[in-house]
Amino acid sequence: MNTAVSVDDFERAVYHRDIERAGQQLLALLRSMSSSGQGAFVRGAENARIGFDEELRVMTRITGATIAFLADPKTVLNQGAYEVIATLGAMSGSLIELSGFRNTEHLWRLVAEVDANGQFHFSENALRKAYAFATPAMLPMELVTGLERITKGVAVPALMTLLSHHLVLSEAANRNRNALLGLGRLFDDYMISDHLAMMIGLPWMLCSYADIREKHDIKRHINAALRRWMDFKGVKIQPSRARTSATAESLAKPRLGIVMEYAVAGHAMLRCYSGIIRSLRERFHLVGFSDPSRTDEYTRGLFDEMVGVDFASLDPKRTLKPFVESELDALYYPSVGMTHWAIWACNQRIAPLQFMTLGHPATSHSPEMDFVLASTGIDFDPTCFSEKLVLIDGAGTPFELRDDSLTTPPTVRRNPEVLRIAVPAKLFKLSAEFLRACAEIAARATRPIEFHFFPNEPGGVYHLARQRVEEALPNVRTTTYPTAAYPDYLKNLDACDIALGGFVFGNTNGAVDCLVRALPIVALDGPEIHQGSEQILMRPVGLPEWLIAKSVSEYVEATLRLIDNDQERVALSEALVGKTEAFLKAEAERKDDFADAVWWMYQNRDALLAREEQVLHPPKIP
Numbered sequence: 195m196n197t198a199v200s201v202d203d204f205e206r207a208v209y210h211r212d213i214e215r216a217g218q219q220l221l222a223l224l225r226s227m228s229s230s231g232q233g234a235f236v237r238g239a240e241n242a243r244i245g246f247d248e249e250l251r252v253m254t255r256i257t258g259a260t261i262a263f264l265a266d267p268k269t270v271l272n273q274g275a276y277e278v279i280a281t282l283g284a285m286s287g288s289l290i291e292l293s294g295f296r297n298t299e300h301l302w303r304l305v306a307e308v309d310a311n312g313q314f315h316f317s318e319n320a321l322r323k324a325y326a327f328a329t330p331a332m333l334p335m336e337l338v339t340g341l342e343r344i345t346k347g348v349a350v351p352a353l354m355t356l357l358s359h360h361l362v363l364s365e366a367a368n369r370n371r372n373a374l375l376g377l378g379r380l381f382d383d384y385m386i387s388d389h390l391a392m393m394i395g396l397p398w399m400l401c402s403y404a405d406i407r408e409k410h411d412i413k414r415h416i417n418a419a420l421r422r423w424m425d426f427k428g429v430k431i432q433p434s435r436a437r438t439s440a441t442a443e444s445l446a447k448p449r450l451g452i453v454m455e456y457a458v459a460g461h462a463m464l465r466c467y468s469g470i471i472r473s474l475r476e477r478f479h480l481v482g483f484s485d486p487s488r489t490d491e492y493t494r495g496l497f498d499e500m501v502g503v504d505f506a507s508l509d510p511k512r513t514l515k516p517f518v519e520s521e522l523d524a525l526y527y528p529s530v531g532m533t534h535w536a537i538w539a540c541n542q543r544i545a546p547l548q549f550m551t552l553g554h555p556a557t558s559h560s561p562e563m564d565f566v567l568a569s570t571g572i573d574f575d576p577t578c579f580s581e582k583l584v585l586i587d588g589a590g591t592p593f594e595l596r597d598d599s600l601t602t603p604p605t606v607r608r609n610p611e612v613l614r615i616a617v618p619a620k621l622f623k624l625s626a627e628f629l630r631a632c633a634e635i636a637a638r639a640t641r642p643i644e645f646h647f648f649p650n651e652p653g654g655v656y657h658l659a660r661q662r663v664e665e666a667l668p669n670v671r672t673t674t675y676p677t678a679a680y681p682d683y684l685k686n687l688d689a690c691d692i693a694l695g696g697f698v699f700g701n702t703n704g705a706v707d708c709l710v711r712a713l714p715i716v717a718l719d720g721p722e723i724h725q726g727s728e729q730i731l732m733r734p735v736g737l738p739e740w741l742i743a744k745s746v747s748e749y750v751e752a753t754l755r756l757i758d759n760d761q762e763r764v765a766l767s768e769a770l771v772g773k774t775e776a777f778l779k780a781e782a783e784r785k786d787d788f789a790d791a792v793w794w795m796y797q798n799r800d801a802l803l804a805r806e807e808q809v810l811h812p813p814k815i816p
Contacts, residue, residue: 199226201252208259208266216263217271221278223256228285246657253654254294261295264323265304273347274389276322281393283355287329288658291361297332298324318348325352330359330374331367338373346384353380354390357397357412360622360655362404363662368626372406378415385426386419388508392534394420399531402556402724403622405698410578413559420541424510431518433543448523448796450478452497453539455532455553457484459492462703463553465594467528469782470551471496473789474526481520485533505535517544524796527563529553547799549792550581555724557581564803565795565810567788571733572726573719576809582802583809584795586787588734593706593778598681600775604712605688606767609760612671613641615753616690616713618648618704621659623696627746629666632694634750636670639757644671646690648704652677687711692756692763697749700727709735709774714766716752718743735773737766790815 199222207216263269271279279286290298305323306314316324321344328337333356341349353374362371386394398416401409452471456463474480475498482489482497485505494500501516513535517525527550530540540548540560549565550558557566557579566581568574569588576583615635617624632645645667649659660674675686684707693708695701695717705728708715717728719742729742743749756763791812795802802810 199223201255205255205259208263211266211268213263213266213268216259217269217275220260220263221275224279224282224286227289228282249654249657250292250294253289253292257290257293257295257298260327261298261301261304264301264327269323270319271322271326273322276326276348277351277387277389279326280351280355281389284358284360284396286327287359288361288654290327290329291331292654292658292661297329298327299332301327302337318345321348325355328352328356329367330356330362330370331364333370335370335373338370341374341377341380346380349377349380350384350386351390353377354393354397357400358393360400360620361658361662363621363624363626363629363666365626368405371404372409375401375404375406375409375412378412381415381419384419386423391420391423391510391538392508394537395531395534398537399554400622402531402554402722403625403699405625405627407721410557410559413557417537417541417558417560420538424538424542427510429510429514429542431514431542431544433522433545447477447479449481449521450474450792451481451483451517451520451522451525451545453525453527453530453536454482454484454489454493455529455536457482457489457493459490463529464493465596465703465706466553467551468493468496469594469785470788471528473785474792477789477793478524481522483516483520483539485535503535505533510538514539514542514544523547524549524792526550526792527553527558530558530563531556547796549584549795552723555727556722564799567791568723569730571730572723573729574723574726575721578722579808582805584791585809585811586791588781588784588787593702593781595706595710595775595778596680599684599707599710601681602688604710604767604771606712606764606771607691608764610691611642612644613639613692613757614644614646614690615757616646616648616687616693616708617696618687618693618708619696619699619701621647621649621651621662623699623701625696625698626666628697629663631746631750631753633667633670635753635757636667638750638754641757642671643757644673646686647672647674648683648687649674650677650683683707684711687713691767692716692753694753695728697725697746698722699724700729702727702730705731706774706778709770712767712770714741714756714763714770716741716743716749716756718746718749731774731777734777736769 204219204223207219302324305320306316308314341353356374362368398413401412480497482500483503486502503516504512507513517539522545524547525545530536530550531554540558540563543562548563550563551567559580563581565584566579567584570585571588647663651659656676663672663674688711690713693713693715695715697718705715709731715728715732719725741752743752794812
């Protein structure tokens with residue numbers, strides 16, 4: 195924690211009932227914790243990091259003082275402060291759930307007025323106080339559906355903060371999230387504030403990890419609210435005039451903008467997309483757009499120009515100005531959803547041609563996004579997308595192996611006393627149903643097993659992830675690893691025998707790591723393209739179809755088959771050695787297929803959009 199913000203000072207202000215100072219201290223404390231990694235507490239001028247046990251005690255102190263502050267009748271939480279707290283909802287939720295309180299359920303009773311019949315009544319101020327620190331796991335359903343019956347000034351920030359929580363792993367939290375995703379109409383005819391526009395990325399992206407078919411519908415409402423806000427803020431963009439293919443030949447290369455939400459070597463986005471970005475440079479003048487603090491020299495070298503985006507500005511005109519000034523012929527989003535400014539941009543017509551790939555594999559539901567480039571290597575339902583789909587043969591994206599992924603040969607354990615199961619996925623990609631499947635696997639396994647989770651989370655979020663796993667799998671051997679250097683991660687992965695693909699959201703980069711280390715994977719198929727993130731690699735490297743389950747029961751049975759049959763498991767692992775590297779090398783040699791498809795879209799944009807069919811196949815270019 196930043197030493198400029200003291201827990202002692204916050205508690206002193208609360209318990210002395212210095213309301214104004216307590217409010218200032220609370221906001222400063224939450225912001226400081228958010229910027230330092232959700233709970234990096236230090237002590238004294240020497241900034242010595244405190245241990246986790248003491249962190250838990252400090253989190254309990256902060257939560258207790260926060261509840262006391264909000265329960266004080268003198269405390270008035272105005273709309274501005276309420277919305278700022280909403281933007282920090284994911285962090286404050288982790289703080290509360292790790293504390294000794296675990297939730298703020300009792301705060302509802304403390305802020306309410308109780309009539310003679312024992313009925314609770316809530317003023318608007320009381321509702322702001324109660325919803326500000328609510329978490330999806332603790333809300334009764336009537337308070338979720340009740341958002342439709344209160345003023346939108348309270349309801350919309352509450353909806354956004356509740357949908358910004360990463361770890362939705364309990365049955366109650368999952369039910370609440372599914373119900374919340376059905377409340378997108380709350381955005382209709384509501385003018386969001388600058389602060390809410392800045393936090394839009396979390397609810398916009400995290401809806402993809404829910405387990406209901408209509409989970410992405412809320413994006414339509416969020417996008418419309420964003421466009422109203424940008425219109426109110428004076429954003430008026432006239433896209434560059436579309437060039438025809440004839441004039442393009444007589445001019446310099448067309449200018450292709452590429453939105454890099456993360457632009458640091460080693461990040462998953464660069465592992466997936468640096469190869470195809472290079473392939474585009476032959477035909478296009480490439481202009482990269484990124485947050486300068488998330489950009490390195492390796493990434494800059496992929497582009498002819500690299501333009502910094504003022505991601506911290508509350509003025510969308512300023513944020514989007516570099517896009518407009520670049521006079522682009524086309525704009526490409528390798529991903530959309532990991533940053534608010536990319537979501538702002540994708541809701542504007544900046545270039546005549548706008549298209550995306552699936553770095554975050556889900557539809558944008560933006561009327562300004564023309565095409566999605568995807569792969570024939572995944573079975574999925576095209577109606578999950580609002581855009582037209584351009585399908586490229588194979589994996590579609592030449593994944594790049596890290597240099598340090600093959601420094602040692604894979605180790606195949608032939609008859610381990612305890613069979614270890616790797617789950618290489620961020621926990622927000624998992625679900626309550628996945629953890630139920632793990633519990634069933636553990637109960638039915640005929641030998642000792644251990645689950646090894648790799649959520650790649652630091653600090654307090656790691657401890658919360660570990661806590662959630664242990665709660666869901668009591669009396670089951672589990673190990674949950676904190677963020678680690680890549681060689682250490684591979685060492686821990688090598689100690690495992692098989693891997694599980696998460697559901698309802700797969701994990702492509704984790705699958706690459708597992709297959710390179712010769713771990714057979716069990717995956718669950720589904721209609722969304724992100725439910726096929728493992729199969730895009732599993733089939734080409736020769737894993738059998740029975741490992742790609744069509745139902746949770748098939749998934750459990752396939753996992754038990756691997757657990758119970760060492761001979762079959764070992765044969766699969768030994769057959770995997772070298773296969774993934776060979777496949778990825780072959781895919782890298784096909785990177786021009788992507789560039790050819792982009793050029794085809796660029797030359798034929800209007801004609802392609804006029805076609806009735808949703809799924810398009812680019813012609814083969816000799």
